[in-house]
Structure formats: C-alpha cells, structure tokens
Amino acid sequence: MNPKIxxxxxxxxxxxxxxxxxxxxxxxxxxSNHTEQFIVEALRAGKAxxxxxxxxxxxxxxxxxxxxxxxxxxxxxDWYGLGPVSVLPVYQRQGIxxxxxxxxxxxxxDMNAQGCCLVGHPDYYRKFGFTNMSGLGLEGVPHxxxxxxxxxxxxxxxxxxxxxxFKADGQREGVRDA
Numbered sequence: 378m379n380p381k382i383x384x385x386x387x388x389x390x391x392x393x394x395x396x397x398x399x400x401x402x403x404x405x406x407x408x409s410n411h412t413e414q415f416i417v418e419a420l421r422a423g424k425a426x427x428x429x430x431x432x433x434x435x436x437x438x439x440x441x442x443x444x445x446x447x448x449x450x451x452x453x454x455d456w457y458g459l460g461p462v463s464v465l466p467v468y469q470r471q472g473i474x475x476x477x478x479x480x481x482x483x484x485x486x487d488m489n490a491q492g493c494c495l496v497g498h499p500d501y502y503r504k505f506g507f508t509n510m511s512g513l514g515l516e517g518v519p520h521x522x523x524x525x526x527x528x529x530x531x532x533x534x535x536x537x538x539x540x541x542x543f544k545a546d547g548q549r550e551g552v553r554d555a
Contacts, residue, residue: 379434382473384480387429387441392421394438395431395463402463412546413461419542420445427457428484432464432473440464442477444485445542447494449513450535457485458539459495478505486528494525494537513537 387395399414420426425445432440442462449456459481464473482505485493495502496518499509507524512534515523525532 379471381434382439382476383433384430384476385433387426387431391431391438391441395441398438398441398465399461399463401465402469403461405466410546413463415545415547416461416543417441417443419545420540423540423542425540425542427488428481430477430481430484432468432477434468439468440473440477442474442481444481444493445540447540448538449533450538451533453491453531453533453535455489455491456533456537457490457493458537458543459493460497475505482526491529491531492525492527492533494523496522497524498522499524515539 395417396414399417403411403413417426420443421429426443427446428442428444430442431438440463442459444457444459447456447458459478462474462477464477482493494513494515495507496515499521502524505526507526509520509523510525510532513525513532514520515537523537
C-alpha cells in the first residue's frame with residue numbers, strides 16, 4: 378500500500394466524500410443493488426457506525442469502511458457487521474481495502490468485540506480469517522457468501538440480523554412534507 382495513505386476515523390467533513398466513494402465503488406458491480414451509500418447514511422443517522430474509517434491520500438478520501446452492531450438469535454453479544462467497504466475504482470487492487478479491513482478489525486478487537494460477520498465474496502474474505510461457520514447464518518443469503526470471524530474462539534449459533542440501516546434504499550418511506 379502507498380505510504381501516503383492514512384487510515385483514520387471519519388469526520389463530519391468526510392460525509393459527502395464517503396457518499397461519492399461508495400457510489401463510485403459499487404457503480405459497475407453487478408451483484409450490487411446500488412444502495413450502499415444509503416446504507417452508510419442510515420447507519421450514521423441511526424448512530425450505528427461503531428467504527429467508520431476512511432482511507433485518505435493527499436487530503437482526499439479514497440476509501441471507506443463501516444462496522445455496525447449485529448444481533449444473533451442465540452443472544453451472543455458484541456458482534457459486528459462489516460460493510461460496506463468502498464475504494465475508488467482507480468485505487469482498487471492496491472491494498473487499500475485490505476488496510477481498511479485490518480484496521481477496522483483491530484479496532485473492534487480493542488473494543489473487546491467478540492466477532493465480526495459479513496456478506497461477501499468467498500475468495501476475498503477468507504484471507505482475513507473469515508469462514509463459513511456451521512450453525513450461523515443470515516436469512517436469504519447462501520451459506521457460501523456469509524462469513525464470520527470469532528475473536529474469542531466461541532462460535533455463536535443462529536441467525537444474524539444486521540442493523541435496520543441495511544434495508545435503506547434511498548426512499549424516504551413514511552416521511553411527509555410538513
């Protein structure tokens with residue numbers, strides 16, 4: 378990774394840049410519903426961005442990652458969901474996403490989190506230690522795309538539920554003009 382890249386906490390001044398990075402990162406991804414920017418906004422509005430990091434180079438935000446709390450049906454506590462993770466297309470495949478993931482996982486561990494889960498590409502997330510855990514899943518997601526990483530060696534059992542913000546699609550349902 379380029380030594381000029383700094384990984385840091387997001388600030389209020391980064392919000393617009395994070396939206397732009399997220400839109401650009403997922404624009405051509407066929408498996409995307411192109412709602413990732415709305416998910417980040419909803420997580421932020423719901424005060425559910427437990428860890429929100431940006432990758433910055435020369436004063437410009439070029440990447441972002443979000444971690445938010447999840448619930449698990451067996452009652453396991455202190456588990457988090459990873460995502461979305463976004464890097465501007467011109468900077469992809471240069472280790473920036475990897476650095477964001479590693480720093481985010483490190484910060485979760487420093488907070489005494491018990492583990493992290495995500496929906497993602499099987500070939501990518503295994504290199505960080507994520508696995509398809511028997512008995513742990515996300516409804517509607519094929520098992521081979523749901524990954525978890527336990528920090529304490531304990532594997533929860535049951536269904537994972539991500540924050541409501543993951544249902545955000547940019548529509549302001551139920552909101553009327555006054």
